[in-house]
Amino acid sequence: MEREKVIKRNADELADAVGVLLSNAREIIFIDPHFDPYKPKARKTLKSFLLKVASRNNGIPIERVEFHTSFREIRDFSGECERRLPQRIPTGIKVRIVRWKERDGGEGLHNRYILTDRGGVRLAWGLDEGSPSHTDDITLLDTAVYKTRWNQYCSDNQAFDLGEEVFIEGGFELSTPE
Secondary structure, rough: OOOOEEEEHHHHHHHHOHHHHOOOOOOOEOOOOOOOOOOOOHHHHHHHHHHHHHOOOOOOOOOEEEEEEEEEOOOOHHHHHHEEHHHHHEEEOOOEOOOOOOOOOOOOOOOEEEEEEOOEEEOOOOOOOOOOOOEEEEEOOOHHHHHHHHOOOOOOOOEEEEEEEEEEOOOOOOOOOO
């Protein structure tokens, strides 16, 4: 089985690379410390990822979808998420957006991951689109690395302090054209 590969940094190829993982997960956590709801390239990949989740028909219920990012000063972050993200989230999916603050002397919030209850991947560059010629390395996480990252972001003993959270309900039907 291939554990690592080079992919193009466009929304469709990023989503296709993790499609099987997203289609079989109950819990999905996207982690990108540089997520910015003002950036169309970030919103486009979020939509592509969530279309993989919404279009599945395997009967596995979706229990949790979250997007974790760092707490940086971004003008009206919550309002921008509420204005720009519902039309990128399929109806029936609710996304919790979490902004973490690093603790003094604590773990750094740097790498990009997609973690699920079935495993996870690391993307070296990010969860947004790049220029047409950009590629990224995607790596399937080994069990020990996966467990460490899951505990840092998803356990009751997170490595970061909660800065803010926003809940966004999906607002488009799958049959809606882009």
